[in-house]
Amino acid sequence: MAVDPGSMLTFVRFLFAFTIGSHILLVSTSIALVFLIFISEFVSIRKHDQAYDALARRLSKVFVISFGVGTASGIVMAVELVGLFPSFMTLVASTGAMALLYAEVSAFFLEVLALVLYVYYWNTFRRRYSHWAVSVFVVIGTLASAVFITMVNAWMNTPNGFDTSAFIGSGFKTVTGVEPFAAFLTVSTVTQIFHVLVTTLFAGTMVIGAYFAYWFVRSGDAGEKAMYSRALKILGAMAIVTIVLSGISGSEEMGSLLVNQPLKYAALDGNTVPGTNLPDRFFGSVVNGTYVGGISVPGMQALLAKFETGTTTLPGLSQFPANTWPPLLVSTTFNVMTVGGLALGLFLFAFFVSFVRKRRPYESRRLLYTWIPAAVLATLVYQLGWATDEVGRQPWIVYNVMTVAQAANTSDALLVPGIVIVLFYLAVIPVTFYFYSRVFQGVRREAPA
Amino acid sequence: MNGIFEVNYAAFSMFAALLITEIMGAVGLLIAWPSRSKVLDYIVPIWEVTGTFGAFWVVTGDFAYPGLLVPVSAIFTPLLIFFLILWVARGASIAFAEFITKRGWLDEERLFTSYAVSTLVLGLVVLVLLSALVGGQGVSLASGSFSIISWATAGSVAFVIGTLLLAVGLAPVFFDLQALHSLVIPLSGIGVILSVLSYWLMSPGLLTLWMAVPVLLTLAVGALYVWRRTSKIVTNKAAFLAVLSVIIFSLQPLVYPKAVGQALAIDAVTTTGAMSNAFFSITLVGGLLLALMLSFYVVVATRGPSGPDL
Numbered sequence: 001m002a003v004d005p006g007s008m009l010t011f012v013r014f015l016f017a018f019t020i021g022s023h024i025l026l027v028s029t030s031i032a033l034v035f036l037i038f039i040s041e042f043v044s045i046r047k048h049d050q051a052y053d054a055l056a057r058r059l060s061k062v063f064v065i066s067f068g069v070g071t072a073s074g075i076v077m078a079v080e081l082v083g084l085f086p087s088f089m090t091l092v093a094s095t096g097a098m099a100l101l102y103a104e105v106s107a108f109f110l111e112v113l114a115l116v117l118y119v120y121y122w123n124t125f126r127r128r129y130s131h132w133a134v135s136v137f138v139v140i141g142t143l144a145s146a147v148f149i150t151m152v153n154a155w156m157n158t159p160n161g162f163d164t165s166a167f168i169g170s171g172f173k174t175v176t177g178v179e180p181f182a183a184f185l186t187v188s189t190v191t192q193i194f195h196v197l198v199t200t201l202f203a204g205t206m207v208i209g210a211y212f213a214y215w216f217v218r219s220g221d222a223g224e225k226a227m228y229s230r231a232l233k234i235l236g237a238m239a240i241v242t243i244v245l246s247g248i249s250g251s252e253e254m255g256s257l258l259v260n261q262p263l264k265y266a267a268l269d270g271n272t273v274p275g276t277n278l279p280d281r282f283f284g285s286v287v288n289g290t291y292v293g294g295i296s297v298p299g300m301q302a303l304l305a306k307f308e309t310g311t312t313t314l315p316g317l318s319q320f321p322a323n324t325w326p327p328l329l330v331s332t333t334f335n336v337m338t339v340g341g342l343a344l345g346l347f348l349f350a351f352f353v354s355f356v357r358k359r360r361p362y363e364s365r366r367l368l369y370t371w372i373p374a375a376v377l378a379t380l381v382y383q384l385g386w387a388t389d390e391v392g393r394q395p396w397i398v399y400n401v402m403t404v405a406q407a408a409n410t411s412d413a414l415l416v417p418g419i420v421i422v423l424f425y426l427a428v429i430p431v432t433f434y435f436y437s438r439v440f441q442g443v444r445r446e447a448p449a
Numbered sequence: 450m451n452g453i454f455e456v457n458y459a460a461f462s463m464f465a466a467l468l469i470t471e472i473m474g475a476v477g478l479l480i481a482w483p484s485r486s487k488v489l490d491y492i493v494p495i496w497e498v499t500g501t502f503g504a505f506w507v508v509t510g511d512f513a514y515p516g517l518l519v520p521v522s523a524i525f526t527p528l529l530i531f532f533l534i535l536w537v538a539r540g541a542s543i544a545f546a547e548f549i550t551k552r553g554w555l556d557e558e559r560l561f562t563s564y565a566v567s568t569l570v571l572g573l574v575v576l577v578l579l580s581a582l583v584g585g586q587g588v589s590l591a592s593g594s595f596s597i598i599s600w601a602t603a604g605s606v607a608f609v610i611g612t613l614l615l616a617v618g619l620a621p622v623f624f625d626l627q628a629l630h631s632l633v634i635p636l637s638g639i640g641v642i643l644s645v646l647s648y649w650l651m652s653p654g655l656l657t658l659w660m661a662v663p664v665l666l667t668l669a670v671g672a673l674y675v676w677r678r679t680s681k682i683v684t685n686k687a688a689f690l691a692v693l694s695v696i697i698f699s700l701q702p703l704v705y706p707k708a709v710g711q712a713l714a715i716d717a718v719t720t721t722g723a724m725s726n727a728f729f730s731i732t733l734v735g736g737l738l739l740a741l742m743l744s745f746y747v748v749v750a751t752r753g754p755s756g757p758d759l
Contacts, residue, residue: 061547061548064497064544064547064548065541065544065545065548067497067544068496068497068500068540068541068543068544069537069540069541069544071497071500071501071504071540072500072536072537072539072540072541073537074504075500075503075504075507075533075536076533076536076537078504078507078508079507079529079532079533080533082511082518082521082522083522083526083529083530086518086519086522086523087519089511089518089522090515090516090518090519092511093511093512093514093515093518093720094515094720094724095724096727098511098512098515098724099512099724099727099728099731101508101511101512102508102509102512102728102731102732102735103731103735104508105501105504105505105508105509105735106731106734106735106738106739108501108504108505109501109505109735109738109739109742110738110742112497112498112500112501113498113742113743113745113746114742115497116494116495116497116498116746117745117746117749117750120493120494121749121750124749124752125749137742178722178723178724179723180723180724180726180727181727409522409523411523411526413526413527414526417526417527417530417531420530420534421530421533421534424534424537428537428541431541432541435544435545439545439548442548
């Protein structure tokens with residue numbers, strides 16, 4: 001049965017969105033895990049605290065699973081990109097974006113070799129600080145991997161390092177004027193790395209925190225509870241710092257969009273026409289070129305993006321041809337993300353106040369029960385953040401250079417393998433999280449702290 | 450000489466050497482579960498490194514041959530997707546197996562068996578892919594398709610069986626399984642003969658005098674193991690991996706200067722200009738970092754009292 005190219009294009013979009021959406025669940029928890037291990041072991045050495053030591057040891061086993069499944073899934077995505085978007089990958093392979101992917105492999109080597117030494121040779125190090133120092137390399141390797149892949153995404157948003165006009169003029173056949181290392185620093189690279197790293201760390205922190213919150217409330221074992229509360233103490237601090245940084249970096253990101261991707265900015269904020277002193281709008285929609293419904297907060301847009309009001313002219317959709325507009329649903333995903341982020345900020349503010357008042361929020365049943373739905377919200381907000389970024393760039397895969405339709409492989413031979421991949425991920429992700437828990441709890445039974 | 454090809458092929462040689470030793474381990478786990486500790490002492494710390502070398506090979510390949518991405522994706526998509534599923538299954542099984550405690554039906558043995566089966570089938574898929582890249586059987590560059598029925602020629606099948614026999618034949622050497630030492634010479638000998646025959650069947654032009662290097666090295670490994678006085682040399686895992694990498698590296702005339710049954714000239718599809726310079730620059734920096742980390746790894750691993758903490 002033949003499937004028409006239009007439907008296959010939709011399927012290809014869905015397949016990659018589904019794969020990357022699943023993959024980033026693993027990535028965010030991995031990054032949070034590595035920070036938690038790094039901090040726990042350091043504190044265990046400083047305070048001679050066995051509970052922190054047990055926490056670091058047990059989590060390091062979980063991190064091996066996270067790394068193993070995460071890197072395998074990363075390779076799936078790398079190969080999937082070639083299969084689903086061959087023209088895009090041919091462009092990537094001919095420009096500096098490829099140099100970024102190659103640099104990422106070096107970061108992988110750093111991460112994997114440091115991880116193997118950290119986990120499997122724990123007792124070989126005579127000095128505890130020497131062992132802890134190895135975790136620094138794991139952190140650097142993990143962060144460097146995330147940085148390089150984010151750089152590729154920044155390059156897709158604001159491509160540079162080759163002659164775009166000549167490339168389009170040649171019908172996507174000839175890439176000239178290549179400057180491979182320019183891709184390491186596009187106009188959006190710094191702001192995007194800042195925002196992606198802190199939000200990824202935040203989302204993972206909340207998910208792992210929910211696990212410990214659940215077990216703290218449920219467990220009757222005093223030793224286990226002591227360890228969970230220590231984990232929550234660290235995770236609470238990490239969540240508070242990263243939510244603040246997420247807000248700051250989000251504002252920076254909007255400032256960057258204003259200059260570098262004004263159409264995406266206009267779509268996100270629902271600006272139908274350009275203007276100064278425009279209101280921030282929530283949960284309305286664009287109908288016949290006019291924004292209707294929802295809530296408006298006067299003058300807020302420029303304040304949030306540029307820390308001023310009434311000076312900057314903000315872009316509007318009317319400045320751009322309608323066939324280049326992204327789906328305006330991004331305005332809603334952006335709103336849910338923003339409001340969800342604010343709600344999470346309020347929750348963590350309560351956590352912070354409780355901490356300042358020495359109420360031990362990491363042992364408060366009420367706050368810990370709230371943490372669990374907050375983690376679900378954090379995951380939703382994080383996923384919507386990526387959806388907003390990617391859908392907001394549509395119809396382009398490489399902004400103003402190549403559309404998704406031009407890049408995609410719409411062969412119906414992809415249909416069956418694609419469905420198999422979806423089914424496979426539907427099984428792998430929950431099984432992986434199940435094993436995180438089972439291994440963490442299993443280590444306790446085998447070797448009590 | 451094509452430096453970019455050499456770097457990419459060197460990455461492949463290291464990846465293939467690691468993967469072959471994992472396949473050897475997988476065979477060991479399946480047929481000799483009671484003596485698993487010898488296999489697991491090696492595989493458990495190394496399987497993640499194998500994956501990273503795999504990524505290294507794939508990324509250097511993408512970098513080296515940008516023009517091949519479209520045809521490769523068209524020709525091998527179903528095979529690659531099958532490979533990917535096995536790849537995740539392999540990684541997930543062993544990561545779960547390492548730290549699992551028995552509860553219900555799922556235990557360490559079942560998960561390691563799942564790892565071993567995934568790795569073996571993965572090895573088969575890789576061998577099918579490699580034989581197609583060498584001999585071109587089943588590959589139609591013109592229509593951008595791959596047919597497993599057309600692939601199944603005597604040459605391709607001999608390639609797969611020969612390589613598998615070599616892996617099984619040399620497994621006792623790598624894991625120093627004295628009980629199986631009598632299998633080493635017969636199996637690796639037949640493996641060498643079948644492999645050489647497969648090259649000839651795929652394309653007689655592939656058999657040059659240069660092929661004597663991998664053949665002699667392979668036979669030497671088996672012979673050194675069987676002779677007790679020298680067996681320690683080849684049972685050293687680092688030495689074995691180094692020799693295996695050299696053997697695979699010396700097989701490069703199978704795909705260079707022409708691959709896919711002499712239909713694809715490698716030099717014509719290799720990246721040039723500024724991208725070529727960037728390739729070498731990053732290889733240099735990344736290579737130095739890798740060498741430093743590997744040296745550190747060797748120092749720590751050899752200092753340990755009795756292998757990794759499992």
